[in-house]
Amino acid sequence: MAHTIAILGGTGALGSGLAIRWARAGHRIIIGSRTLEKAEEAVTALKAQSPETAAEAMDNAGAAAAGDIVVLTVPYAHQLATLEGVKGSLTGKIVIDVTVPLQPPKVGTVQLPEGGSAAAAAQALLGEEVFVVSAFQNIAADLLQDPERVIECDVLVSGNKKDARQKVIELAAEAGMRGWHAGPIANSAAAEALTSILIQINRQGEISHAGIKIVGQEVH
Amino acid sequence: MAHTIAILGGTGALGSGLAIRWARAGHRIIIGSRTLEKAEEAVTALKAQSPETAAEAMDNAGAAAAGDIVVLTVPYAHQLATLEGVKGSLTGKIVIDVTVPLQPPKVGTVQLPEGGSAAAAAQALLGEEVFVVSAFQNIAADLLQDPERVIECDVLVSGNKKDARQKVIELAAEAGMRGWHAGPIANSAAAEALTSILIQINRQGEISHAGIKIVGQEVH
Numbered sequence: 121m122a123h124t125i126a127i128l129g130g131t132g133a134l135g136s137g138l139a140i141r142w143a144r145a146g147h148r149i150i151i152g153s154r155t156l157e158k159a160e161e162a163v164t165a166l167k168a169q170s171p172e173t174a175a176e177a178m179d180n181a182g183a184a185a186a187g188d189i190v191v192l193t194v195p196y197a198h199q200l201a202t203l204e205g206v207k208g209s210l211t212g213k214i215v216i217d218v219t220v221p222l223q224p225p226k227v228g229t230v231q232l233p234e235g236g237s238a239a240a241a242a243q244a245l246l247g248e249e250v251f252v253v254s255a256f257q258n259i260a261a262d263l264l265q266d267p268e269r270v271i272e273c274d275v276l277v278s279g280n281k282k283d284a285r286q287k288v289i290e291l292a293a294e295a296g297m298r299g300w301h302a303g304p305i306a307n308s309a310a311a312e313a314l315t316s317i318l319i320q321i322n323r324q325g326e327i328s329h330a331g332i333k334i335v336g337q338e339v340h
Numbered sequence: 341m342a343h344t345i346a347i348l349g350g351t352g353a354l355g356s357g358l359a360i361r362w363a364r365a366g367h368r369i370i371i372g373s374r375t376l377e378k379a380e381e382a383v384t385a386l387k388a389q390s391p392e393t394a395a396e397a398m399d400n401a402g403a404a405a406a407g408d409i410v411v412l413t414v415p416y417a418h419q420l421a422t423l424e425g426v427k428g429s430l431t432g433k434i435v436i437d438v439t440v441p442l443q444p445p446k447v448g449t450v451q452l453p454e455g456g457s458a459a460a461a462a463q464a465l466l467g468e469e470v471f472v473v474s475a476f477q478n479i480a481a482d483l484l485q486d487p488e489r490v491i492e493c494d495v496l497v498s499g500n501k502k503d504a505r506q507k508v509i510e511l512a513a514e515a516g517m518r519g520w521h522a523g524p525i526a527n528s529a530a531a532e533a534l535t536s537i538l539i540q541i542n543r544q545g546e547i548s549h550a551g552i553k554i555v556g557q558e559v560h
Binding site for chain 2: 228229230231232236237272273276278300301302303304306307309310313314316317320321322324325326327328329330331332333334335336337338339
């Protein structure tokens with residue numbers, strides 16, 4: 121099923137990478153930003169990088185209203201303020217929160233927010249009529265830009281509503297990634313914390329673009 | 341280098357599995373428990389399971405004093421009390437903390453303790469003269485019992501002292517597992533939280549013994 125996917129803050133590498141891959145999968149993409157002008161710049165940059173990607177520009181309020189799925193890819197410092205500004209347009213929708221609560225300069229140290237998780241804070245702000253799903257925190261964003269590139273890193277998908285998680289697992293698959301049901305939104309803490317560990321591992325220089333893969337024994 | 345490894349609470353599956361593998365690697369193993377009698381029972385059970393494993397029984401205080409590396413494998417509810425009881429014997433030693441702060445009955449939901457991590461709480465209790473290293477939270481313990489069994493799951497190794505982490509990475513390798521420097525002890529939060537996600541994944545029934553593997557691109 122084709123969706124209208126609004127990517128708020130779609131000016132970063134993760135937002136543009138997801139836009140490129142989801143557009144190819146047949147979804148309508150809206151890039152949202154704080155102003156229409158910034159969103160238009162982002163769409164121009166996206167088309168320069170990936171001419172075949174169709175995307176529309178709107179300010180965040182317009183994008184949140186137009187999307188039936190809303191993706192939040194703004195920096196942690198703007199996460200809750202951005203959601204607060206568009207809250208009224210989110211009722212009944214899936215909000216995919218990719219926020220990692222990194223606190224510069226110590227981005228290699230886990231510093232989880234009060235309450236344990238940025239995504240749980242978003243869910244608390246928005247209320248249970250909005251289906252917050254946490255995902256994509258552990259993906260090296262630059263790998264997404266080339267839509268042919270295989271992504272080895274799995275996606276931990278947390279959220280209080282199973283149907284909403286399932287939809288995000290399907291969207292992850294359409295973007296070339298394996299998603300896993302990871303439990304309620306509180307469990308986003310694991311994915312958020314893992315990012316600092318992946319940063320540590322990248323710094324050691326043995327591998328780059330570190331990610332995680334779920335392993336185990338197949339059950340027959 | 342051969343160590344004397346004291347496993348406090350070595351009566352569970354993780355403790356006995358590590359004992360079997362480290363004994364084979366040539367280390368002297370002491371099984372500690374609340375009483376000498378319980379430790380002796382644990383050693384008897386261990387030998388019934390693995391006749392070639394040499395291990396001595398001591399109460400926790402004796403074990404902590406005798407070991408040059410101390411491993412804490414007691415349930416979360418007893419973690420800090422056990423450390424408090426043997427604190428005086430730990431100065432200058434590596435303490436490997438495998439504690440996962442699961443809070444039954446909701447073991448599939450991340451419920452990190454005040455301060456963010458059980459291992460960080462242990463480090464705070466013991467002070468910086470004790471080198472707490474967090475590891476092995478994500479290993480399906482029953483896989484360790486058969487020393488020939490290959491473990492696919494990697495080990496995230498957190499701790500404030502790099503030398504101490506490196507030693508635990510070597511011990512993980514001797515037990516058949518790949519360890520990774522995961523940063524300071526605060527980063528144990530990621531490994532502790534991940535366990536609830538692995539429980540969620542196991543429950544879904546597609547795979548069992550779920551674990552994580554670090555993936556990435558080799559740097560040449």
